[in-house]
Amino acid sequence: MSNFEIKIPELGDFKDVEVIEILVKAGDQIEKDQSLVMLETDKATMEVPATQAGELVSLSVKLGDKVNAGDVVGKIVAKPVSQVESSENKTTPPAQETTTIITPTSIPVSPNNYISHASPSIRKLARELWVDLTHVSGSGVKGRITDRDLKGFVKSIVQNDGIKNALPEIAHDDYSSYGDVEERTLSRIQKISGPRLHASWVNIPHVTQFDEAEMTTINRLRExxxxxxxxxxxxxxxxxxxxxxxxDFPVFRSSLLESDKKLIVKNYYNIGFAVDTPNGLMVPVIKATDKLSLVQISTEIIRLSDLARQGELKKDDMSGSVFTISSLGGIGGTAFTPIINAPEVAIIGLSRSYVKPVFDGKSDWIPTETIPYSLSYDHRVIDGAEGARFIVSLSEAIKDDATYK
Structure with a gap:
């Protein structure tokens, strides 16, 4: 058997973080990624997960203790391989009760990827049930949402005919009856991003408008x-x-709080940009772009893109964006309809630039490189006229020298 230390993970800039909840005890059988203790800063709560399955032989912290990144707070003895295989081969007898399926139209989904005051297991179950935890009242310590709170909420939805208009499930054939098939497991990123994209598409009425911008100024400045x-x-x-x-368009850097029927307008400029990685799409965020030069922004794009492809982005590298840009220009295509990166309300999709003749207003047609782009936005927040004004202003800004000074 191997012993593994339980260490406090990276906490960013926080120090002396308080332990607010102990979720396990010595002697418990622990699964990999199971939460062991809860920590709380002045901004958020976070879990310390197990990095190895096995038996918890010691846990040295108690409620109220202060911990820092790297502190050893316990020890796990890893399960023998035979024991792991035995537990995985166990079968669970079928339940006798009728199961009701809750689908996306039944219960509103939160686009946020972090819900405070709920353990990972509760958040996982909420995602599976398509429950927005912001609608669930917590009865636990400091308002934490418990298993009973979540299941009670779902029960109330079902009893109130919340699933009458549920979407039908997609039917699948036995594809192997038509020819050879292979089964592939989704990447970790796909497992995370898929439900979020689906939630955004189901919950947000998307509208996409298209335009083009001249690249003449950009090409000259690049040279x-x-x-x-x-x-x-x-x-x-x-x-x-x-x-x-x-x-000039603050509504495009807002988020909609549906429950309060309010807009939160963010007076800062953190821009996310999509990066294609071997494991799937990731969206790192460049902070305070209004204070950075072109060279600094380009340097950040390269740095964050490299981290994304190496799988080394930290949470802070992917947090806090107010607007997202997705570029397929390096691959091809003339246009596409990007899905909004909720809880943002708009996103730009860049396609491959091309050369077209542009009339100079006198007598000549000038070959001009042009970039097509798409603006998707939340129609609950932004109307068509405002969307049109935004893309007109953006096309003008792209070709204006003053934009880049």
């Missing part, structure tokens, strides 16, 4: 920077232009 030894990615220019336009 000037290149002569000075700086290679600037085109996305850096778009981020700069989007930041400028967001200052």
């Amino acid at each position: 000037e920077h290149k002569d000075n030894g700086n290679k600037i990615t085109p996305v850096a220019f778009i981020i700069k232009a989007v930041t400028r336009v967001l200052k």
